[in-house]
Amino acid sequence: MSILELQAATIKFGGLIAVNEVSFKLEKGDLFGLIGPNGAGKTTCFNLITGVYKPTSGDIIFHGRQIQGTPPNRIAQLGICRTFQNIRLFPALSVLENVVVGGFLRHRTTLAGALLYLPSSLRETRRLKDEAMDYLKILDLDGVPNARAADLPYGMQRRLEIARAMATKPELLLLDEPAAGMNPQEKQDLMETVKRIRDDHGITILVIEHDMRFVMNLCERIVVLDHGEEIAHGPPEAIRNDPKVISAYLGEPV
Numbered sequence: 001m002s003i004l005e006l007q008a009a010t011i012k013f014g015g016l017i018a019v020n021e022v023s024f025k026l027e028k029g030d031l032f033g034l035i036g037p038n039g040a041g042k043t044t045c046f047n048l049i050t051g052v053y054k055p056t057s058g059d060i061i062f063h064g065r066q067i068q069g070t071p072p073n074r075i076a077q078l079g080i081c082r083t084f085q086n087i088r089l090f091p092a093l094s095v096l097e098n099v100v101v102g103g104f105l106r107h108r109t110t111l112a113g114a115l116l117y118l119p120s121s122l123r124e125t126r127r128l129k130d131e132a133m134d135y136l137k138i139l140d141l142d143g144v145p146n147a148r149a150a151d152l153p154y155g156m157q158r159r160l161e162i163a164r165a166m167a168t169k170p171e172l173l174l175l176d177e178p179a180a181g182m183n184p185q186e187k188q189d190l191m192e193t194v195k196r197i198r199d200d201h202g203i204t205i206l207v208i209e210h211d212m213r214f215v216m217n218l219c220e221r222i223v224v225l226d227h228g229e230e231i232a233h234g235p236p237e238a239i240r241n242d243p244k245v246i247s248a249y250l251g252e253p254v
């Protein structure tokens, strides 16, 4: 059984069909890419999968169960977690605290709830911090646990978002433009880290990314959207040479 399946998922905003009958399947352990020009409907797909929006029609199926219409916090508890195109950290909290709170958000519906229920016993706090440090290590942030999130350079903030998402122990991780704003070396390192997250932690990954080198080198299968429609689906070699994809990107090299 697939871990995630979109079946003719559609959402309309007034007269605009942002996502139009999009269907694809992710198998457990997939490293799957979702690409397309600006405004193609990629982030909206993430919003459909994570319950931010309910599809106008079509189904979103996780482990064989329809999840459309399920509230976002419940979907996070089911095991789907995401990062955001526009970074959303708790800027005044430390790097470590961001990850600890991330873990709590899986069990509590609000940030206030997460903070209120933070464990009072030292032992429990210790355990959570140790766990958070493990995630920081994976994202190569264990050298700066006490820095304020807001003070981190951009590339590190993006990695911190991934560490926080991992702290919710997801089965499926959705990354919305994780390499945006990174330099080539940071991108290369991130590519290796994302591969490791899949290989070592068995997490299925769906990634949106504009950097074609990044997507083509990282993902094993790719879906391409344009104006809300799925225009191609396949392995990177086929996508790279697909005339529809090339023309959607108006001759940009892919």
Ligand SMILES: Nc1ncnc2c1ncn2[C@@H]1O[C@H](COP(=O)(O)OP(=O)(O)OP(=O)(O)O)[C@@H](O)[C@H]1O
Pocket (backbone or CB within 6 Å): 013, 016, 018, 036, 037, 038, 039, 040, 041, 042, 043, 044, 045, 085
């Ligand atoms: N809540 C909303 N209300 C109205 N229109 C929306 C809403 N959310 C998204 N859209 C529209 O849906 C279309 C798809 O947007 P989306 O953000 O999914 O694109 P994208 O593929 O992620 O683009 P980008 O690469 O620029 O991030 C756009 O035309 C956008 O303006």
Ligand SMILES: [Mg+2]
Pocket (backbone or CB within 6 Å): 042, 043, 044, 085
């Ligand atoms: Mg987007």
